[in-house]
Amino acid sequence: xxxNLDMRVNVxxxxxxxxxHVNDSKIKExxxxxxxxxxxxxxxxxxxxxxxxxxxYKEAGKLFEDAKERINVDLGIPGDPNGxxxxxxxxxxxxxxxxxxxxxxxxESGALTxxxxxxxxxxxxxxxxxxxxxxxxxGSLTSQIIHAKKDSEVTVIMDYTSERNASGFHxxxxxxxxxxxxxxxxxxxxxxxxxxxxxxxxxxACFNKGAINIVSLELGAKKSWNGCYINLCEEETQFVxxxxxxxRDSHTMDINYVADQRGKKTDVLMNVKGVLMDKAVKTYRGxxxxxxGSSGSVGDEQEDTLLLSPDVVNRSMPLILCQEEDxxxxxxxxxxxxxxxxxxxxxxxxxxxxxxxxLMVRAKLDSVARLIPDPEIAEKVQYYxxxxx
Amino acid sequence: MSDNKQAVVEIxxxxxDFKDVENEKDFYRLKEGLNEExxxxxxxxxxxxxxMREFRLKCLKLYNEMDMPDWGPSVEGLDMxxxxxxxxxxxxxxxxxxxVPEDIKNTFERLGIPQAERESLAGVGAQYDSExxxxxxxxxxxxxxxxxxxxxxxxxxxxxxxxKSHFMKLLTPTDHKMMALHGAxxxxxxxxxxxxxxxxxxxxxxYFRLNAAGAGQFEHTLIIVDEGADLHFIExxxxxxxxxxxxHSGCVELYVGKNARLRYSxxxxxxxxxxxxxxxxxxxxxxxxxxxxxxSFGSHTSYLYxxxxxxxxxxxxxxxxxxxxxxxxxxxxxxxVVHQGVGTTSVINSKSISKxxxxxxxxxxxxxxxxxxxxxxxxxxxxxxxxxxxxxxTIPGMDIRTDDADVGHEAKIxxxxxxxxxxxxxxxxxxxxxxxxxxxxxxxxxxxxxxxxYAVEMNNLIKLEMGGH
Numbered sequence: 046x047x048x049n050l051d052m053r054v055n056v057x058x059x060x061x062x063x064x065x066h067v068n069d070s071k072i073k074e075x076x077x078x079x080x081x082x083x084x085x086x087x088x089x090x091x092x093x094x095x096x097x098x099x100x101x102y103k104e105a106g107k108l109f110e111d112a113k114e115r116i117n118v119d120l121g122i123p124g125d126p127n128g129x130x131x132x133x134x135x136x137x138x139x140x141x142x143x144x145x146x147x148x149x150x151x152x153e154s155g156a157l158t159x160x161x162x163x164x165x166x167x168x169x170x171x172x173x174x175x176x177x178x179x180x181x182x183x184g185s186l187t188s189q190i191i192h193a194k195k196d197s198e199v200t201v202i203m204d205y206t207s208e209r210n211a212s213g214f215h216x217x218x219x220x221x222x223x224x225x226x227x228x229x230x231x232x233x234x235x236x237x238x239x240x241x242x243x244x245x246x247x248x249x250a251c252f253n254k255g256a257i258n259i260v261s262l263e264l265g266a267k268k269s270w271n272g273c274y275i276n277l278c279e280e281e282t283q284f285v286x287x288x289x290x291x292x293r294d295s296h297t298m299d300i301n302y303v304a305d306q307r308g309k310k311t312d313v314l315m316n317v318k319g320v321l322m323d324k325a326v327k328t329y330r331g332x333x334x335x336x337x338g339s340s341g342s343v344g345d346e347q348e349d350t351l352l353l354s355p356d357v358v359n360r361s362m363p364l365i366l367c368q369e370e371d372x373x374x375x376x377x378x379x380x381x382x383x384x385x386x387x388x389x390x391x392x393x394x395x396x397x398x399x400x401x402x403x404l405m406v407r408a409k410l411d412s413v414a415r416l417i418p419d420p421e422i423a424e425k426v427q428y429y430x431x432x433x434x
Numbered sequence: 435m436s437d438n439k440q441a442v443v444e445i446x447x448x449x450x451d452f453k454d455v456e457n458e459k460d461f462y463r464l465k466e467g468l469n470e471e472x473x474x475x476x477x478x479x480x481x482x483x484x485x486m487r488e489f490r491l492k493c494l495k496l497y498n499e500m501d502m503p504d505w506g507p508s509v510e511g512l513d514m515x516x517x518x519x520x521x522x523x524x525x526x527x528x529x530x531x532x533x534v535p536e537d538i539k540n541t542f543e544r545l546g547i548p549q550a551e552r553e554s555l556a557g558v559g560a561q562y563d564s565e566x567x568x569x570x571x572x573x574x575x576x577x578x579x580x581x582x583x584x585x586x587x588x589x590x591x592x593x594x595x596x597x598k599s600h601f602m603k604l605l606t607p608t609d610h611k612m613m614a615l616h617g618a619x620x621x622x623x624x625x626x627x628x629x630x631x632x633x634x635x636x637x638x639x640x641y642f643r644l645n646a647a648g649a650g651q652f653e654h655t656l657i658i659v660d661e662g663a664d665l666h667f668i669e670x671x672x673x674x675x676x677x678x679x680x681x682h683s684g685c686v687e688l689y690v691g692k693n694a695r696l697r698y699s700x701x702x703x704x705x706x707x708x709x710x711x712x713x714x715x716x717x718x719x720x721x722x723x724x725x726x727x728x729x730s731f732g733s734h735t736s737y738l739y740x741x742x743x744x745x746x747x748x749x750x751x752x753x754x755x756x757x758x759x760x761x762x763x764x765x766x767x768x769x770x771v772v773h774q775g776v777g778t779t780s781v782i783n784s785k786s787i788s789k790x791x792x793x794x795x796x797x798x799x800x801x802x803x804x805x806x807x808x809x810x811x812x813x814x815x816x817x818x819x820x821x822x823x824x825x826x827x828t829i830p831g832m833d834i835r836t837d838d839a840d841v842g843h844e845a846k847i848x849x850x851x852x853x854x855x856x857x858x859x860x861x862x863x864x865x866x867x868x869x870x871x872x873x874x875x876x877x878x879x880x881x882x883x884x885x886x887x888y889a890v891e892m893n894n895l896i897k898l899e900m901g902g903h
Contacts, residue, residue, distance in 0.1 A: 062770075065831045065833055068505070337822065353837055355804060355807075359832070359835075361843075362829075364828065366827045367826045368822075368824075368825045369819070370821050370849045372819075372848065373848045375847075377843065377844045379841070380832065381837070
C-alpha cells in the first residue's frame, strides 16, 4: 500500500506567534510504502497478561470510548482563553500528543492493534519486549494498547532499529490506560537508519492513584515526530517522563508532550535531555496544563539541550497553563554549549575539548539510557551513542 | 500598618475613571468606521505632506487585506464600525498649561501631570483623545539640543527628513493588522531626539488620555537617542470607563545609538472597556542599552509585547514587567527580543497576578540568530494565582540558531503561601492586608525600577486591585 501523507500534528496547546513556526508541524510525504500493519510478537509475556492480537484500531479504541466521560470529564469551563488551539483533537476518545490526524491515518490504513491487558493485582517482574527490526525499504504502521487494571504494574519496552544506512517508514501509536492504583512503565528506544521517516504517538489516561512512566530515547531517523498526551483525570495520579534525543546531520525532530492535570494532587515530572549536532533542527513543546479542580497538584518540567554546531536550530516552547490556585508549576530550561568552566576543568585533567564534548554527550544521553530496564537493549543503545559521538 | 490600611481605603478608581463630559461644540469628531474617506479626512486634519497621505492610503489597503492573529485573546467585542478614529478639541496645542482649555486642563490637573512636570520631569507631552494639547520641554534640556515635540510639528522642521527615514520603518504596516490600522489613522504622539553624548538627567513624560467614548487613540512615538546619549522616557495612559469598546493602537519606535542608553517606562491604566492593541519596538546599536519597565493594570484586553532588536555587538536589553489581571480582564503581555550582534545580552523578568476571574498570559519570544555569537539570554517569569476562578498562562518561545549561545529560562506558577499569610496575621495583619503586602513584595522588583513617584502610583494601583474596587 502506498499513501500520500498530509497531516497536521503536534499542535501547541495554546497557539502563539506564527513567526516562531511552533504552533504545529506538518507531515507531508508522497507515496509512502506501508507493508506491515501488525505489531511484532511480544517477548516475555507473563501470566496474568493477555494479548489480543490484530484488533482493528476502531474496535480496540472502544476501551477509551466506553470511559470517555471519565477521562475527559467536562470541567464546565467555557472556551480556551488562548484560542481553541487543538479543538479538533478533542474528538479523540483518548487524546494523543500528535493528534487526530494520526488516528485517522491508522483507521484509513487498516493498522492493527495489539491489546495488552494486565489483570487486576498482577505485577509483572520482567519487562515485555517488542522488537521492530526493520529492513531497508520497510514501511510499518502499527498500534498497541496497554491496559493495566486495578493495582497492577507492567513494563513494556519497544525497540525500533534498522541498519544505519537504511531508509523506510515507521509509524506507531501507543495508547495507555492505568486504572486505580495501576502503573504502566513504557520504554521506547529508536535507532533507525538515517533514511527513515518515523513517528511515535502516545496517549494515556490515569484513574485514581494510577501512574504512567515513560522513558524515550530517539537517536536515529531522518525525520522524527514524537507526541504524548497524558490525561491525569483523577486524584493522586502521576506522570513521569524521561526523554533523551540526539539529532544530527540535517535530521529533524519535532516533539509535543502534554500533561493534562485534572484530578486533585496530581504529580508530573518531565525531564528532557538532548544533543543537537551538525545541521539538526529540533522543536520541543512541553506543556503542564493545570485544569480547574486540580488543587494540590504539582508539575515540573526541565529541559537541557546541548548545542554542538553553529548550524543547529533549536526551538523550545515550555508552556504552563493554569486555571487552579492551589498548584505549583515550574519550568526550567538550559540551552547552550558546554560551559567554559566545565571545559577548563576537564582540560586541566588532560582531556582535550573534542574528547570532553564526547564525554558530555555520552553522559547526558547515558543518564536516560540507564533507565532502560533491559541490560541488552541498554547496552545496545549506549553502544549506538558511542559510535555516533 | 495602619497607614497602609488607610492607603487602601483612600485610593479610589475615580482618580482615573472620572469623566469630563465633552461639550460637543468644543470637539471635532470623525464619524465612526474606517474607509478611504475617513483616512483622507484624518490626513486633511493633520495637513499631511503628500508622502504621508499616500502612506496612509497604502496602510488602509493593507489593513483591509490582513486578518487578526489566530492566537491570543478574543477581540470579538471590537467593531471598527463603532470606533471613531479621530477626536480633537477645537483649540490648538499649547506650550503653557494656563493656555490649555479649561476642561482638558482640569483632567490633567486631576491626574497630577502639571504637578509632576514642576517637580520631577524634564518635559511633558499631554495627549487628549487624538491630539496633543500640551507640549513643553524645560529650557535647560532644550539648550542641550534635545528635541521633544509632537510629530506633526516636527514634520515641518529641519527634522522632517529624519522622521521620514525612521517613521514606521522599525514597526512596519505589514507587521500585523493593527500596525496597518495605525499607519492609516495615526495621530498625535511625540518625537524625541537626543543628540550625541547628551545625557538627560531627569525623565521626559508623555501622558495619554482617551476621554471620548467609542473612540480610538493611535498616537505615534518616535525616539532617537544618538551615539553616547542617555534618556529616560515615561509613558502613562488612562481613560474613563464606558460601556462601549475603546481602542488604543499606538506605535512606539525607539532607536538606540552606539553606546547610548534608553529607559522606557510605562504605567498603563486604561479603563476596563479598552482594547489595548499596542506595539513597541526598539533597535539597539553597538554597546547600546535598552531598558523597559512596564506595569499593565488596565484594559479589557491587551496584546502588548515590547520587542528589542539587539543589532549592534555587545548591545543589551532588560525588560522588567508586571501585569495585574482582575475581573473581566484578559491581559496578554510579555516581551520579544532578537539577538543579532556578537556578545549581546538580554534579561527578561516578568511577574503576573491573576485575581477575580482575570486572565493573565505571559507570552514571549527569544530569538538568537546565527550571527549572535556569545549571546546570552535569561528569562524568568513568575505568576501568582489569587483564586481559582482566574487563569495564568505562560507561553514563552525560544529559537536558538547558534551553539555559541547561553540561554536560561525559568517559570513558576503558584499561589500565596499559607505560611506567609499566617505569619503576617500572627503579627496583627488582617488576611486581606497580609495578602496585599505579599503581592506588593512580589511586585517589588518592578516598582524599584521606577522613579519614586511612579513606584508609589504603581503600588497604589496594586492596592486598588487587591481591594477589588
